[in-house]
Amino acid sequence: MPAVNIALQSRPDTDPSVDHAIQAIVTGEAVGETCNTDLAAGPWDFDGRPGYGPGSSMGDVIPTGSPRQGELPLQYREASEDELNERIVAAKATLGDRVVVLGHFYQREEVVLHADYVGDSFQLANAAKAHPEAEAIVFCGVHFMAETADLLSGDEQAVILPNLAAGCSMADMADIDQVEECWEQLEEIYGDMDAVDADGLVPVIPVTYMNSSAAIKGFVGRHGGIVCTSSNARTVLEWAFERGRRVLFFPDQHLGRNTAKAMGVPLEHMPMWNPRKPFGGSTPDTLEESRVILWHGFCSVHRRFSVAQIEQARIEHPGVRVIVHPECPMEVVDAADEAGSTDYIRKAIEAASEPTTFAIGTEVNLVQRLAAQHPQHEIFCLDPVVCPCSTMYRIHPGYLAWVLEGLVAGTVLNRITVAPDVAAPARVALERMLAAKPPAAPALTDSSAS
């Protein structure tokens, strides 16, 4: 199969590797700061322990029962970067069209090098769909992304997550039991959730961000709701408001708040739902008046960005163009010049015809890669501390080599499957999203998830 990267038309001239930067910082060869020196170790050092591992999500609570990665065989842990590269290339050559390797924008460069497609989670799931001949889809992203690929791929195709510990702390913040409980409490306030009022609206339409488990997508599908991405969130909320008096939005409060605010929904009509408190910590009156109920979830990568960083960037780089992801807090989005998904950020940089200084508020692996691909621009991460997405970083080339060589030997390792009773309503929620998509995309398309 020819390498068809969604994002990478050309290889960069300079080293975009965040891992190399971290190694250099930790050994003192380079000046800089990383949020955790453990990032320089092999991710297998953390496979036996619960937790997301070092990086931006390391302080987040991992749910009980989250998948843990078993021990990676020693030969993969001890292999050099060059050896792993050669083994991955050889295994892919042997497998040919039998395998498709997908790499998320936030994935480490050493893995992205081997991806047939690079993109956001939804682009990659669709890329997998375009290869019904492939027996295996190796998803170098995180758990919910592999689930989405399983939802959209053929029954016979195996979707593989090279490291089972690559979850997503934001997706894990909306647990299906908590969401079911929330729905029951909302029923106490609003009554029959299927009953329409005089305007033909039901009390609540549940909307989930793509960055959620298949179980949550299934819940949404069962209750007349819909999935959104960070690009089509506004279109999806408009769809929901045509059908419901209000929206229950999860798991990312920031995407929900930023989108609804831009649509003119007052902040006082956007209460937060904390699943650990009765009625989410709000009063029934507040919930009655609400327009968007925001689940108490967030992305620890995007929560690191601050207004102070933007102010500093403007002082140090007069004329800098600041673009942040809508998973950033509202005050950061308000202080930035633009906000948009990973794909929006990439296309905005590609569209800049004059040399420009960009300060970008999203995951550092993508920012480093964009900087290397566009040497005519100065591109840097708003956060001066090198702190990648903890869970994405768990997929080291050693795990990729292991699962690919497993396929060569006839063994499917780390398969991710969604149970049929969950998959059916989850697909309904995804189909509603596709149907809600505006027919014509704007020139600067913002069409991605995280």
Ligand code: SF4
């Ligand atoms: S960047 Fe945030 S939302 Fe994306 S996978 Fe990492 S923790 Fe999850």
